[in-house]
Amino acid sequence: MTIALLSHVPLDAGYPERFAAAGFTLHFATTPGQRATLSCELAQQIQAVLTIGSIGLSDAEMATMPQLEIICAQGVGYEHIDVAAAKSRGIHVTHGPGTNNSSVADHTLALMLAITRRIPQFDQAVRGGEWNKARWNVPGMAGKKLGVVGLGNIGALIARRAAGGFDMAIGYHNRKPQADTAYTYFHSVTELAAWADYLVVATPGGKNTVRLVDAAVLRALGAEGFLINIARGSVVDTDALTASLQSHEIAGAALDVVDGEPQVPPVLLTLDNLVITPHVAGRSPESVENMLALVLDNLSAHFSARPVLTPVPE
Incomplete structure (x- = not known):
């Protein structure tokens, strides 16, 4: 008998067959509407869920799936998975640390x-x-100062590329300084923004980082500063960012994530000092293979009564 797996994300060509060969029957609920109207009959069959951090799985949803044993987040993020509820129900939760780091750093x-x-x-x-607009005078990036909010694995790769390829000075803000880096530590995001020419948001999402980049941070970044967000849309105050871009309080912003995505506030689309991409920083053939191969490994381990490879931190 095959194992019923509910996927919140569409799968690239070839991957449904790989899941089927591994013993899983795939069911898809890739839109909010499909997830809200999932039939009771199907929900009661689901033994595994494949999701992403920005979609997640709530306690209420878990309650409709009495056979659920494991939730796999495709990437590193799991901020909208109710991990505490899963643990209380005896449900394993895994994620994909390191699977798309290079792709995200390149995109940044x-x-x-x-x-x-x-x-x-x-x-x-x-x-x-x-063609004459090609005569516009635009700045360069070499030798500027890069501030990284969240010097984790991805933040460190971004810093390495910026320092090694563009001779940029690197500063960062974490909850506490890292002992194994020569980069300059700043005690607050506002202090980091005041120093930096570029402020890259690479911190995890979740309740602890909601609107971490607010109006005060953007004012500190200043009229020649650029904001780049490849983390989660919730980390940046969208209204404050919109106002800063409209008034040219900052030079510009580049976003791969937006709070409330896939809905994008229409006003953002009118701004010529904004570049926006549709949450694709972590997607490349290599990273997709890394992520889904790890999902399959975690699923296979669990349903073979072996420990999962990458459980979320306790």
Whole structure:
């Protein structure tokens, strides 16, 4: 008998067959509407859930799935999975640390260059026949100061690329200083922003980081500063960011995540000092393979009565 697996995310070509070969029957609920209207009959069959941090699984949803044994977050984030509720129900929760680090770091540098050098605007201008806009004077990125909010695995990769490839000075803010880095530690995000030319948000999402980047931080970043968010949309106060961009209180922003995504506030789409991508920083053929192979390994381990490989931290 196969194992009923509910996926909150669509799977690239070839992966449904790999899950089937591993003994899983896939069911999909990839939209809020599909998840809200999941039939009681199907819910009672589900033994495993594949999700992502920005979707997650609530206690109420778990309550409808009496056979549920394991929840696998595809990437590193699990902020909307009610881990405490899962633990109380004896449900294992896993995630994918390290599976998409390189892809996210690459995308971050691409966003930094795109907003600094106005790549999308130049592309649009040339396609519209405005070749003379190529004479616009735009800044460079080399030798500037990069502030990283959250110097974890991904933040460290971003810092390494920026320092090694662009000779950037690196500062960071964590809950406490790291002993094994030569980068400059700042005690608050506001102090880091006041120092930095670029403020990259790479901290985990969740209740402890909601609106960590607020109006005061953006004021500190200043008129020549750029904000880049590849973490979670909830970490940045969207209203404050919109106001800062409209008034040119900061030079620009580049976002791969937006609070409330996939809905994007229409006002953001009118701003020419903003570059936005649809939460794709962690996606590449390599990272997708890393993430889904680890999900399969965790699922196979659990249903073979072996310890899972990457449980979420207690």
